Amino acid sequence: MVAKLTKGFWPKVARIILRNRILILLGVVGFTVFLALQWKNMRFSNTEANILPDDHPASVQYNAFTKIFGEEGNAIVLAIKDSALFTPENFNRWNTLSKQLEAFPEIDYVISLENLKELIKDNDTQTFSMEPLIAAPPKTKSEIDSLTNHLFNELPFYDNLVYNPKTGTIQTVVYLDKDIMNTAVRNEFILNDLAELVDDFEQETNMDVRVSGMPYIRTWNTKSIVDEIGLFIVGALLVTSIIFFFFFRSFRATFISMCVVIIGVMWAFGILGLLKYEITILTALIPPLIIVIGIPNCIFLINKYQQEVKKHGNQALSLQRVISKIGNATLMTNITTASGFATFIILDSDLLREFGIVASINIIGIFILSLLIIPIVYSFMPLPKTKHLKHLNKKWMDIFVNWMENIVRNHRIAVYITTVAVLVLSIIGIYQMRITGSRIEDLPKKSHFYKDIQFFEAEFDGIMPMEIVVDTKRKNGVVKPATLKRMDRLGTVIDEIPELSRPISIVDLVKYSKQAFYNGIPKYYQLPTSQENTFIMNAVQKSSTEGTDLLQSFVDSTGQTARLTTYMRDVKIDRMEEIEKDLQEAITKEFPSERYDVFMTGKALLFLKGTKYLVKNLLLSLALAIGLISLFMAYLFRSFKMVIISLVPNLLPLVITAGVMGYLGVPIKPSTILVFSIAFGISVDDTIHFLAKYRQELTAHRWHIKRSVYAALRETGVSMFYTSIVLFFGFSVFIISSFGGTKALGGLVSATLLFAMLSNLILLPSLLLSLERSIANKQVLKKPQIDILPMDEDNLKDK
Numbered sequence: 001m002v003a004k005l006t007k008g009f010w011p012k013v014a015r016i017i018l019r020n021r022i023l024i025l026l027g028v029v030g031f032t033v034f035l036a037l038q039w040k041n042m043r044f045s046n047t048e049a050n051i052l053p054d055d056h057p058a059s060v061q062y063n064a065f066t067k068i069f070g071e072e073g074n075a076i077v078l079a080i081k082d083s084a085l086f087t088p089e090n091f092n093r094w095n096t097l098s099k100q101l102e103a104f105p106e107i108d109y110v111i112s113l114e115n116l117k118e119l120i121k122d123n124d125t126q127t128f129s130m131e132p133l134i135a136a137p138p139k140t141k142s143e144i145d146s147l148t149n150h151l152f153n154e155l156p157f158y159d160n161l162v163y164n165p166k167t168g169t170i171q172t173v174v175y176l177d178k179d180i181m182n183t184a185v186r187n188e189f190i191l192n193d194l195a196e197l198v199d200d201f202e203q204e205t206n207m208d209v210r211v212s213g214m215p216y217i218r219t220w221n222t223k224s225i226v227d228e229i230g231l232f233i234v235g236a237l238l239v240t241s242i243i244f245f246f247f248f249r250s251f252r253a254t255f256i257s258m259c260v261v262i263i264g265v266m267w268a269f270g271i272l273g274l275l276k277y278e279i280t281i282l283t284a285l286i287p288p289l290i291i292v293i294g295i296p297n298c299i300f301l302i303n304k305y306q307q308e309v310k311k312h313g314n315q316a317l318s319l320q321r322v323i324s325k326i327g328n329a330t331l332m333t334n335i336t337t338a339s340g341f342a343t344f345i346i347l348d349s350d351l352l353r354e355f356g357i358v359a360s361i362n363i364i365g366i367f368i369l370s371l372l373i374i375p376i377v378y379s380f381m382p383l384p385k386t387k388h389l390k391h392l393n394k395k396w397m398d399i400f401v402n403w404m405e406n407i408v409r410n411h412r413i414a415v416y417i418t419t420v421a422v423l424v425l426s427i428i429g430i431y432q433m434r435i436t437g438s439r440i441e442d443l444p445k446k447s448h449f450y451k452d453i454q455f456f457e458a459e460f461d462g463i464m465p466m467e468i469v470v471d472t473k474r475k476n477g478v479v480k481p482a483t484l485k486r487m488d489r490l491g492t493v494i495d496e497i498p499e500l501s502r503p504i505s506i507v508d509l510v511k512y513s514k515q516a517f518y519n520g521i522p523k524y525y526q527l528p529t530s531q532e533n534t535f536i537m538n539a540v541q542k543s544s545t546e547g548t549d550l551l552q553s554f555v556d557s558t559g560q561t562a563r564l565t566t567y568m569r570d571v572k573i574d575r576m577e578e579i580e581k582d583l584q585e586a587i588t589k590e591f592p593s594e595r596y597d598v599f600m601t602g603k604a605l606l607f608l609k610g611t612k613y614l615v616k617n618l619l620l621s622l623a624l625a626i627g628l629i630s631l632f633m634a635y636l637f638r639s640f641k642m643v644i645i646s647l648v649p650n651l652l653p654l655v656i657t658a659g660v661m662g663y664l665g666v667p668i669k670p671s672t673i674l675v676f677s678i679a680f681g682i683s684v685d686d687t688i689h690f691l692a693k694y695r696q697e698l699t700a701h702r703w704h705i706k707r708s709v710y711a712a713l714r715e716t717g718v719s720m721f722y723t724s725i726v727l728f729f730g731f732s733v734f735i736i737s738s739f740g741g742t743k744a745l746g747g748l749v750s751a752t753l754l755f756a757m758l759s760n761l762i763l764l765p766s767l768l769l770s771l772e773r774s775i776a777n778k779q780v781l782k783k784p785q786i787d788i789l790p791m792d793e794d795n796l797k798d799k
Contacts (some may be wrong), residue, residue, distance in 0.1 A: 013110055014375075018316070021376045024050035029370060030043050031067065032263055035270020042273040043184075044222050049609030058609040062601045065469055070557050071565055073177045073214035073465055073603050074108070076190070078198070079455060081169040082207045085329050086144050087130045090205050092137045094727060097201050098172050106180055106189040111162060112120045112172035117440035118155065119516040128516055150649060156525045157512040159501045160460055169459045170301055176215055182289015190219040195327035212452045212463050214603065217440070220449045225284050228737055232288035233265060235733040243726050248302065253380070257298035261291045264366040271358055271365075281739065282355040286362060292730030293682070294366035296723035297330050302376045302720060319375045327371055329692065333685035334367040339628050343621040349614060352621075401717045404761050405710055412766045413599075419763060425661025433662040435669070442569050444738030453570070461501035462569040464604040468494075468503075468587070469563055471597040481533050486590045488527055488562060493586040494566050495518035497579055501567040506554040510536070510783040541589060563730065572667075576608045611669060618673040625653070625677045645771070646687045649764040654756035657748055666744060675748040682727060682749075683756030686720045690760060717761055 017024060052059045084090055095114035102110045117130035138144045151158065162171050168301050193382045194216075198209050202316060222418040237258060244253045251590045265287040266519075277283060308318035320533050341363065344356030365434045407415060456463050459495045469488070471481055484507055492504045513536050518524040555562045571579070591598045626647070655677050666672060685797065693716045697708035729752065735744025 002197075003442060009509045010324040010327050011320070013327060014106075014320045017323055017375060018319060018371060018379060020381060024372055028263070028369070032266055032270075035267050038270045038273030040273065042269060042279060044226055047416040048482060049175045051349050051614055052606065054578035056613065057605055058601070060179070061469075061599050062606055065467055065501050065563070065601045068561055069467075070178050074181050076174040076176065076211065076213035076216045076575075077171055077460075077463065078174065079169055079210045079459065081167060081455075081459065082208055083168065084175065084205070085170060086148060086168075087141060088139055088144065088205065088748045091144050093201065093205055094170070094172075095134070097136070097197060098204050100197055101172075101174050101194075102191060104189065106193075107176055108175045110172065110174050113151075113162065113170060115160065116151075116162060117156075118450055118520075120513050121516050123521065128513060131262070133276075140146075145289075152521050154520060156522060157508055157515075157700045159505065160612055167459060171460065174213075179375055181215060187222065190216055191223065210455045212449065212453045212456045212473045214465070217443070217453065217463075219448065221443060222446065224738060224796055225279070225281050228739070228742075229279070229284050229287065231736065232285070232733060233291065235736060236288040236291040236730055239260070239729050239733055240291055240726055243729055244295060244299070247299070247722055253298075253302050256374060256377050257295060257302070258369050259377075260298055261294040261366065263373070264290045264294050264362065264369055267365050267369070268358070268362045271361055271581065275354075275358065277354045277358060278680055280351055280354075282351060282590055283358055285357070285734070285745075286359050288730075288733060289359065290362050290366050290611045292727060292733075293363055294370060295730065296685075297334070297370040298374060298720050299726065300326050300330055300719060301370060301377030303722070305378060306373075309383055313383065315379070319379055323371065324373055329689060330367060330371065332688055332692075334363055336629050336684050336688065337681045338363040338630060338633070339679050340625050340679075343625045343628065346624065347614075348528060348622060349617065352614070352618075381787070385505065392696050396438060401714055401723065404717055405713055407762055408713065408765045408769065412770060415762055416765045416770075419633060419652065422656060425694065426655045429659030430655070432663065433658065434667050435573060435612065442739050445740070446738065458520050460567070462499070462567040464568045464569050464570070464602075464607075466500070466566050466604040467563055467604040468583070468600050469560045469561060470591065470600065473595065473597065474560060477564040477700065478506060478559050479510075479554050481527075481530055483562075483596075484527055486596075490586055490590050491564060494564070494582070495583065499569045499571050499575065499579060503566040505564040506562050507564075509554060518545050523740070528752040535561070555698055573608055573611055574667075576604070578606065580605065585665065615668055615673055617679070622673075622676045622680070625680055630683070632686070633684075641771075642691065645764070645767055646684070646691060648767065649759035650684050650756060652763065653683060653752050654680060656755050657752045660751065661748070666748070669741070672741070672744050675752060676744075679749050679752035679756065683753055683760070686716075686724070686757065687764065689720065691762060692718050706769060709768050715759070715764050719755060720761060724753060727753045728757075 003214075048132050054060075054063075062403065080094065081795040085094060091113075095112065098110050098112035098114040101107055102115070113134065116133040118133050122129045132154075134147065138147060147169075151163060160164065162173070163169065164171075176186060176189075180189075186770075194211070198211060201207075202209055223464050224645055236635070240261070242259055244257055248254065268287045268290050272279065272283060272286075301322055305318055305322045306506050308321050309315065312318070341356050341359035344352040347353055347356075365411075379476070440450070440453055443453075453463060467598045470478070470483070470535065472478055472480070472486060477483055487505055488507045491505065491507055494500050494503045507527065511527060514528045515522065515525040517528075517536055519534070568576075568579075577599040580600065588599045589601075630643050630647060634640065634647050656681070660666075661672065690712055694708055695717075698705070701711065702708045728750045731750040734742050735750075737743045737746065
């Protein structure tokens with residue numbers, strides 16, 4: 001019944017399209033203008049990707065932390081490692097830079113040599129006061145040497161905060177206003193004001209300033225994504241147009257196809273604006289993806305048109321058959337491709353859900369565009385010239401098809417042996433894969449900000465904040481000696497982990513207070529004894545600097561909850577898990593659960609949890625894609641055996657790619673796990689085309705199996721080769737990306753699609769021939785629910 005409806009549906013669609021050409025073109029133009037007007041709603045992401053759902057325990061803990069202490073990732077750090085800094089002119093110029101930064105309204109406060117304060121005991125008031133470390137700009141080298149000697153050797157509180165005593169590196173910490181952290185104001189300040197100040201300083205002093213911090217990295221990361229969008233679009237258009245022209249040798253066909261995909265790109269940006277989605281590292285890939293996926297539609301439609309013209313030379317009939325015979329096949333293949341992307345919609349990650357929604361909508365959109373524009377535009381043009389049809393008789397394509405047919409006909413045993421060998425090797429490779437990766441691993445390796453990250457890791461042990469929150473369950477419980485000692489012992493454990501920086505907490509402030517109490521003697525930088533504690537803590541609580549409580553950064557307003565802040569180097573996930581385990585053991589040992597609530601949080605830990613969560617859900621997405629497309633194939637062919645046969649040549653390339661990843665040391669991470677769902681949704685298109693043609697040939701050849709397989713191979717082999725080559729080189733465009741994840745996505749999808757083409761052209765027909773008795777019969781190969789490739793009228797007459 002469905003087949004009958006379908007059979008009448010597409011000729012009707014063809015008549016509607018060809019009889020309403022002007023109206024449809026005006027409709028396309030109007031809708032394109034409407035979507036172009038939505039571009040104003042597009043905005044680039046200023047926030048970090050929301051990987052974990054809001055109800056995930058790690059998200060709940062992080063939100064609890066930020067509610068008390070605010071967002072922790074708002075610091076930008078500037079540093080210089082150069083002995084030339086310690087001359088009066090350069091030293092004072094560095095301090096001037098700090099003053100200039102502090103004057104900006106986007107800055108909350110700055111910690112630098114220029115405004116560094118020293119804790120001094122006031123014997124008269126029995127309090128502590130904060131006195132400037134630098135009372136007046138130093139005028140001589142000896143003054144600077146005296147100052148730095150005092151700082152490096154007598155003020156351990158600032159160790160790893162503003163200086164590294166081993167290398168002499170000086171650091172300035174700039175804290176952004178937390179209200180602008182996730183806005184475009186942050187980007188404007190960092191890209192314009194901060195960059196200008198730093199450039200001026202470097203030109204005047206001839207010294208290299210290193211800049212980093214999470215806001216800085218996020219801003220430059222966003223800029224790199226924006227810069228690459230145009231590069232990808234131009235690259236995809238250039239590559240696909242060259243390949244298209246090489247195949248068709250027609251400027252007209254190439255120009256029409258480019259117009260179709262360019263409109264598709266305009267729609268992609270318009271839909272992003274219409275849905276008010278931010279442009280992220282994933283949604284930025286959609287416009288070039290539309291180009292790469294849209295060109296195969298153009299190939300199928302134009303190739304069919306030219307075949308029909310060559311057959312009978314009737315333009316109207318050719319255009320009608322293009323729509324009625326290829327429309328259904330391209331719809332089916334675009335649905336399966338869209339399904340591969342649509343499976344991301346079920347995930348709790350906003351990043352992937354938005355990517356899945358926009359990608360799947362635009363894949364169907366590019367199908368509609370190609371089905372409407374190509375026949376209509378060709379209807380206004382003269383028939384293709386003979387030279388435009390020469391590509392249909394290329395000798396090298398005949399050689400390629402003959403080679404495939406020869407392998408399938410005479411070397412099936414070798415095909416199976418090779419398949420099993422490759423499968424075994426791939427499985428061995430899969431066992432070498434690891435779920436790993438790091439927060440900055442995929443960042444552009446050659447960028448200045450990536451090199452600066454490495455600098456800060458070497459000098460200050462990392463830039464990714466990690467927090468430990470200690471809730472004492474009682475007011476002012478933090479300042480109790482027992483709590484301080486427990487926090488100090490935990491801090492020692494943290495300090496002994498090489499990937500973590502020295503932690504900063506109220507413990508350091510209390511130690512500094514004791515040092516100040518004993519007139520600044522460095523050996524007294526330690527926790528006070530029970531006898532000393534009462535006086536020192538009372539003095540700390542009474543002391544203030546510019547009206548700001550000294551405890552504010554480390555303890556909440558009630559004195560019940562404290563934080564320990566450390567910074568983590570760029571480490572792999574497996575090492576990060578080991579660090580988390582070690583810290584959790586130390587926390588459990590030092591803080592009894594009946595007296596304390598202690599948890600770890602921070603951006604570094606959220607990345608660990610988010611990556612594991614994402615990989616788990618992406619595996620679920622892949623399983624759903626396979627299941628969904630299997631159901632689709634079952635509906636089409638109404639045969640469980642045909643579903644199994646169709647899955648084999650499409651799952652094998654995924655296994656091979658996974659094995660290659662294992663051998664090459666490419667880890668499983670969000671950017672690489674995406675490959676499998678995308679590649680599977682695209683590669684199954686070839687299987688649908690081949691099996692549909694095979695089923696059609698069986699009927700035409702009265703169930704003569706071998707003849708049908710070879711006919712289907714010859715008929716679909718050329719189109720499958722064309723589209724696979726376009727997809728291979730199209731996805732290869734992403735290899736030029738400076739982002740490791742995007743580069744891996746492009747390379748792995750390209751490789752998988754190449755494996756899939758060979759699998760569908762060689763393994764699939766081999767299986768059909770070997771299983772001919774159990775597969776190729778009317779009981780198994782029932783009439784499809786949908787006539788994917790309706791029979792040609794010419795063929796029907798012959799029968």
